Amino acid sequence: MSDYISSNTMKRLPFYLEYLLKIRDEGIVNVSSKAIAVALNLGEVQVRKDLASISKNGRPKIGYEINSLIGDLQKFLGYKDLTDAVIFGAGKLGTALLDYNGFEECGLNVLMAFDSNPKKAGKSDSGKPIYTLDELPMIAKSMNISIAIIAVPAQHAQEVCDIIVENGIKAILNFAPVHLDAPKDVIIKNENLAYSLALLSIELKAKK
Amino acid sequence: MSDYISSNTMKRLPFYLEYLLKIRDEGIVNVSSKAIAVALNLGEVQVRKDLASISKNGRPKIGYEINSLIGDLQKFLGYKDLTDAVIFGAGKLGTALLDYNGFEECGLNVLMAFDSNPKKAGKSDSGKPIYTLDELPMIAKSMNISIAIIAVPAQHAQEVCDIIVENGIKAILNFAPVHLDAPKDVIIKNENLAYSLALLSIELKAKK
DNA sequence: TGTGTTTCGATAAAATAATATCGATAACTA
């Protein structure tokens, strides 16, 4: 167990977890770094290094004990103590995220959405509440929202970002295709769907 | 103009473009690497290196000419010749992507969706067609689909992936939270929304 | 025309990440 974990390593950890869960279902109890490497298309040394940073030793000839590895991964990834998140923008993407059921197993509790349009207020398909934007200050005060997800059109993203920051939320996942300005102590992650696709298209062209 | 461009650089390029478009609207015609660096929170040397890889020289004391820089970025990012993409899965996320209007400006033409459930077939809100999955072979034969977007539940993702590969599509953007197996010549990019959020939550916890 | 300032590109250095090598250890087998 080392102290610092690189962001590249962190990005790979969920894939280890997913793979381990899958093969545990198949009844496997021990797994070698080589097997993981082959399955996920990684170097086996890289796998060992990644795992060493969050879990205890594997055993020569045997490999790693799946259950404890899964436990350590879940613990590190925080898939136990839930973090609260809210969504801004109750359009297609916003409601898709609101009703997406894959967050819980990653330790995330997506609670509600906000939209500036009062007509959108009410409940989502899965029954989660949608509030108007001006209800945010009150709600933010009464509960501890850790993460904001921006799913509004680009032209309103900065505006919404400012409101989020004003209400003391310190982490933002931004789906709008614009660069957001915020104080340095606010963590912003950009998740631009169009850019991801565009990069894929560039890679594809480069390969030909 | 160098030959190889790192993927990290590629990820930054869309942000340069977005920023340049914004300040061009404000009437600016020349910009220095320093100004860009400050605006986007990057190192100015890094900005110069990134730009050098896709555009021609800036001029000392003046900086870069915005218009030609924008042109080079758009050209490199392929935002001119459109690439065709289709979506698999016409649930919330799938239809959100189908009706999302930010792809065109990134050179992507999201044409249609496929769903195994015939009840979903028809038209999306924005009028794009939704077909049943068994219509894919015919359609794939008659047109050149470059990119597939997987937006189906995790348990069906591999199955759909196999079908996509069988139909000759060589690039996949995968939104399902599973690792997909595919031949090596197929490019797969994983875009797992829950993991992105989880990473944000981990960073947040680490900061405290 | 000459001097100062800004900004560039190129090269060098430092930091980070990925990969290869190798001795050690634990299990299996004869």
Add this chain to the structure above:
DNA sequence: TAGTTATCGATATTATTTTATCGAAACACA
């Protein structure tokens, strides 16, 4: 029990990415 093999962790090497340094080019202004 001794030898063989699979697998690990640690260390070393290589590759990649970021950051720093510095001379030169272009403009401003005396």
